[in-house]
């Protein structure tokens with residue numbers, strides 16, 4: 598049955614003031630879909646870039662953002678039996694989760710244990726899953742290895758720090774100096790990204806086993822330079838121009854150069870670019886493991902701020918201020 602819901606809308610690309618909360622109709626779920634009442638979503642870098650019209654291969658406006666959600670199943674579409682109405686579920690939605698209800702493809706839905714902190718669980722789906730997959734699947738980090746994380750205070754960076762420490766790695770990285778004490782208390786050796794001191798320090802130590810770099814462009818060159826033999830550079834973004842308000846050159850030459858470095862096999866260093874893919878065979882079991890660790894108290898996810906859906910503009914402004922550590926969560930229903 599058709600229902601009326603509230604949802605966020607980016608009617609055209611622009612600054613925070615373009616964001617609206619509108620009333621919209623949602624149809625019943627189709628074959629292979631389920632309708633979910635969304636409880637929480639996140640406000641991530643991807644949403645902010647989509648609002649600006651700067652996310653790679655993104656939809657045109659108007660669009661409803663919301664890259665991930667946790668909610669309760671309301672209704673199954675034809676042929677869907679995996680979850681009963683009322684079940685607590687999670688999904689990497691990419692679009693559309695900043696809405697009171699949404700229809701999601703049932704094959705991408707993962708069960709959520711009852712009694713976990715749902716806000717922390719929401720932050721696991723995009724930010725910590727990106728961190729976990731890069732550590733475990735791309736770099737296969739082992740106890741005692743040394744990793745370098747650009748933006749330790751960011752949503753993904755925080756995940757890399759906590760999961761890297763849990764794995765037994767030595768964690769180095771960058772953040773604003775106001776956040777160094779808190780990050781050091783969590784086991785990181787932190788440098789200010791405004792200085793380039795970390796490059797010399799990492800080389801003096803003999804290099805690192807893996808670098809995780811969401812910045813791109815010249816940062817990929819710097820990251821490559823601190824790898825030891827056998828080390829891996831994992832690029833996963835092209836955020837530098839957005840963070841420095843600089844010009845945004847085409848990312849294609851940068852990505853080609855990143856992969857071309859693998860041709861220099863005699864250097865013994867490797868490079869890759871990571872993208873979180875909800876259709877991968879690892880996605881559901883790895884997310885289930887993170888939910889289990891949260892339920893057991895093995896991990897705790899720092900939450901920077903929580904906003905109601907109606908304060909979406911303020912949530913985006915908070916993101917731009919860059920204050921605090923961790924993820925921004927939206928209370929939707």
Ligand SMILES: NC(=O)c1ccc[n+]([C@@H]2O[C@H](COP(=O)([O-])OP(=O)(O)OC[C@H]3O[C@@H](n4cnc5c(N)ncnc54)[C@H](OP(=O)(O)O)[C@@H]3O)[C@@H](O)[C@H]2O)c1
Nearest residue numbers: 642748750751752753772773790811833834836840872873
């Ligand atoms: N490939 C994928 O599958 C995937 C998945 C998720 C996210 N991403 C990408 O990952 C990137 C990071 O996302 P996020 O949500 O973690 O971002 P975030 O929470 O906004 O964190 C940004 C980080 O960058 C640091 N920073 C700010 N200005 C900087 C500068 N000039 N130089 C170096 N570092 C600077 C910040 O440090 P301070 O706050 O301490 O100043 C903060 O630690 C985004 O580009 C996003 O699209 C990719």
